[in-house]
Amino acid sequence: MTIRLHDTRAQELRDFVPLDPSNVTMYVCGPTVQSGPHIGHVRAALSFDLLRRWLQLRYGRVTFVRNVTDIDDKVLANATDAEPWWGLAYRMEQEFSAAYAAVGIQPPTYEPRATASIPQMQELIERLIERGHAYPAADGSGDVYFDVRSWAAYGELTHQSVDAMEAAEDADPRGKRNPQDFALWKGAKPGEPADATWASPWGAGRPGWHIECSAMARRYLGAEFDIHGGGLDLRFPHHENELAQSTAAGDAFARYWVHNGLVTVDGQKMSKSLGNFTLAADVLGRHDPLVVRYALAAAHYRSSLDLSDSSWSEAEAALGRIRTFLERAQRTVGGHGWMAMGSLPDAFVSAMDDDLGVPQALAVLHETVRAGNAALDRGDADAVRAALSAVRAMTGALGIDPFAPEWRASGADAKTTTALDALVQAMIAQRAQARADKDWPAADRIRDAIGAAGITLEDTPDGTHWSIDG
Numbered sequence: 001m002t003i004r005l006h007d008t009r010a011q012e013l014r015d016f017v018p019l020d021p022s023n024v025t026m027y028v029c030g031p032t033v034q035s036g037p038h039i040g041h042v043r044a045a046l047s048f049d050l051l052r053r054w055l056q057l058r059y060g061r062v063t064f065v066r067n068v069t070d071i072d073d074k075v076l077a078n079a080t081d082a083e084p085w086w087g088l089a090y091r092m093e094q095e096f097s098a099a100y101a102a103v104g105i106q107p108p109t110y111e112p113r114a115t116a117s118i119p120q121m122q123e124l125i126e127r128l129i130e131r132g133h134a135y136p137a138a139d140g141s142g143d144v145y146f147d148v149r150s151w152a153a154y155g156e157l158t159h160q161s162v163d164a165m166e167a168a169e170d171a172d173p174r175g176k177r178n179p180q181d182f183a184l185w186k187g188a189k190p191g192e193p194a195d196a197t198w199a200s201p202w203g204a205g206r207p208g209w210h211i212e213c214s215a216m217a218r219r220y221l222g223a224e225f226d227i228h229g230g231g232l233d234l235r236f237p238h239h240e241n242e243l244a245q246s247t248a249a250g251d252a253f254a255r256y257w258v259h260n261g262l263v264t265v266d267g268q269k270m271s272k273s274l275g276n277f278t279l280a281a282d283v284l285g286r287h288d289p290l291v292v293r294y295a296l297a298a299a300h301y302r303s304s305l306d307l308s309d310s311s312w313s314e315a316e317a318a319l320g321r322i323r324t325f326l327e328r329a330q331r332t333v334g335g336h337g338w339m340a341m342g343s344l345p346d347a348f349v350s351a352m353d354d355d356l357g358v359p360q361a362l363a364v365l366h367e368t369v370r371a372g373n374a375a376l377d378r379g380d381a382d383a384v385r386a387a388l389s390a391v392r393a394m395t396g397a398l399g400i401d402p403f404a405p406e407w408r409a410s411g412a413d414a415k416t417t418t419a420l421d422a423l424v425q426a427m428i429a430q431r432a433q434a435r436a437d438k439d440w441p442a443a444d445r446i447r448d449a450i451g452a453a454g455i456t457l458e459d460t461p462d463g464t465h466w467s468i469d470g
């Protein structure tokens with residue numbers, strides 16, 4: 001077995017050789033819980049869910065850590081008098097967890113909050129100061145900076161030289177030696193909440209963002225681990241700085257750096273100013289979660305994923321083909337064939353082993369569905385059974401088996417909703433006709449019947465919408 005992964009540091013595909021094949025170790029940067037998840041967050045987490053599932057299938061065990069950044073400038077900035085920073089952080093963490101769970105992302109083995117590892121961060125900072133790679137700011141602000149000029153390898157992840165880099169903007173330039181030096185510890189400033197500061201040898205303050213991940217990765221996975229993951233936008237400065245801190249402190253740190261591509265909407269970068277900022281909750285409110293999972297998984301994890309209305313309809317159609325085949329096949333070969341979980345086709349395994357080639361793997365899946373349908377048409381029960389078990393194995397590996405327990409309910413709900421929508425739309429059309437005919441008693445009767453079923457109608461300029469009360 002040889003799995004190849006694209007390693008950002010090496011800038012090429014490398015054979016994946018885990019430190020311990022009986023326990024693959026992965027650290028993925030989790031969200032800064034300052035506001036709710038957008039669809040790019042879900043895509044990033046899903047990319048690593050697919051990788052984790054595949055490594056689990058190939059190696060048996062994966063220890064997967066994804067942190068929660070619950071203390072950060074942005075979390076403090078979004079707190080209000082009515083909701084303290086830690087209340088906001090906890091509420092947003094729950095929103096992230098709900099969005100992840102909705103699309104079938106498995107919970108991490110460990111999910112540490114940054115605020116629970118402050119001693120480990122301070123210990124790492126002390127080690128860096130001892131080794132001459134970090135210094136407390138000369139102006140007495142209580143800040144501690146990483147000294148980028150002291151570490152010759154700085155820039156190795158993103159292949160940049162210090163001279164070409166912009167100034168680090170993660171802290172005020174109070175007492176920095178070089179503009180590119182970044183904050184490991186941020187001295188408390190006047191006006192900041194007292195419960196957002198921790199005592200330290202350098203004065204009261206809080207950790208910088210980058211040191212949080214270095215300390216948590218070390219605490220839960222050790223000084224060296226297999227894979228560090230995150231979105232492409234985290235390569236610099238976040239991951240560059242994590243790598244510099246940890247290696248300068250004497251840790252080997254991550255052996256492979258894996259980055260997922262970003263999400264665009266209708267060909268444009270998501271941004272609040274463009275009005276195309278797509279919240280996960282909105283997407284999950286409009287589409288079956290399994291359709292969302294499929295649509296987000298279908299592009300290669302490293303390519304940027306452009307979402308448009310057709311993304312969802314294509315995913316829905318693809319899942320419909322899989323579901324229809326599974327139902328037809330089950331009727332033909334019965335319960336025994338249904339239960340059998342066959343082995344994965346070689347072409348599927350090769351595709352997944354080759355840098356998690358999900359698009360190629362999905363092509364094998366749909367080819368098997370086509371072959372299975374052809375076998376059904378000609379009455380070849382053995383071939384149907386083989387296709388059925390292969391399709392279930394492949395959809396299982398990708399977490400998209402529509403008949404797996406986690407999706408069965410959502411699939412059934414989706415079908416019920418579709419059926420209900422057809423009936424309610426028919427009644428809405430009858431009511432509209434009655435009103436056009438000025439037959440007010442008939443229009444009221446229809447409205448009352450819909451209301452008696454617990455359904456509320458809302459007349460808007462773009463038509464009548466319905467929802468279920470409560």
Ligand SMILES: [Zn+2]
Pocket residue numbers: 028029030213238242
């Ligand atoms: Zn991180």
